Amino acid sequence: MPDTIKVLVTGAAGQIAYSLLYSVAKGDVFGTDQPISLCLLDIAPMMGVLGGVVMELQDCALPHLKEVIATDKEDVAFKDVDVAILVGSMPRREGMERKDLLKANVKIFKSQGAALDKYAKKTAKVIVVGNPANTNCLTALKSAPSIPKENFSCLTRLDHNRAIAQIALKLNVAPSDVKNVIIWGNHSSTQYPDASHATVHVGGKDISAFEAVKDDSWLKGDFLKTVQQRGASVIQARKLSSAMSAAKAICDHVRDIWFGTPEGQFVSMGVISDGNGYGVANDLLYSFPVTIKDKTWKIVEGLKIDDFSREKMDLTAKELIEEKETAFEFLSSA
Secondary structure, eight states: OOOOEEEEEESTTSHHHHHHHHHHHHTTTTOTTOOEEEEEEOOGGGHHHHHHHHHHHHHTTOTTEEEEEEESOHHHHTTTOSEEEEOOOOOOOTTOOHHHHHHHHHHHHHHHHHHHHHHSOTTOEEEEOSSSHHHHHHHHHHTOTTSOGGGEEEOOHHHHHHHHHHHHHHHTOOGGGEEOOEEEBOSSTTOEEEOTTOEEEETTEEEEHHHHHOOHHHHTTHHHHHHHTHHHHHHHHHSSOOHHHHHHHHHHHHHHHHHOOOTTOOEEEEEEOTTOSSSOOTTOEEEEEEEEETTEEEEOOOOOOOHHHHHHHHHHHHHHHHHHHHHHHHHHHO
């Protein structure tokens, strides 16, 4: 029997965590033979709700869920964690400027980064989900200097999955037949969903997505807008954010970190931009195509970038630079 791993989920009383926790606990992420200790962190006013979540996890009677710890204290939550999934963040409220949102989240992720630095295992893998995810992840990374920066990533897998789904729906094929789409940049409406390196399995062979779709204007137009605005569309329809699909994407993201990506396939993940070959400024938390082996990601190198893609990639990088500058003003004064 493998050693028990400790998995922390923050914002654990929220709706994304409610969709996520059962999948993690029953083995969808780390395997059905892996014992799990779940630590659930939320703010003090949510501890009653969190108690109900703990009861439900207990009532699932899952064989490999060894313990569930619910807490509002960072020193308890981050102690010896192997994996930290940082879901909780300050949501954008009506009338709130983006600058105010960044200021509120810098405070949260500076504190959580410091807790990681002080209490977590130095091998801990840290996945940031709470928005603005890229800049929150960079804030946590900068606040945890003793943990390797390569151990930090943010979630753009939901956008990646959305892009796959749109191409699959367009062609009436299974999502598993669509491979190697890319989400470049920020988890925001400036992100660039790129199908120019994607393939689709049709007629017994893999062909380029552009060849399969035969509609360049759609792939450079409505496809981009649909993926970029999908979160807002779900909120408009559901009156709540994308919890089920976000939870599925978190599972995909963490499972790939743990077990690696299939040969010949890459996925999208927000990672530190140092030393990338795509003209993205160093020290941004930017979504790239990556492959993963032995729990270590590597940016896919040598992909051809045309002028259309270059413009889109630069636009989302510009937004991230602005976010970083604003966040770091607050970080230095916090």
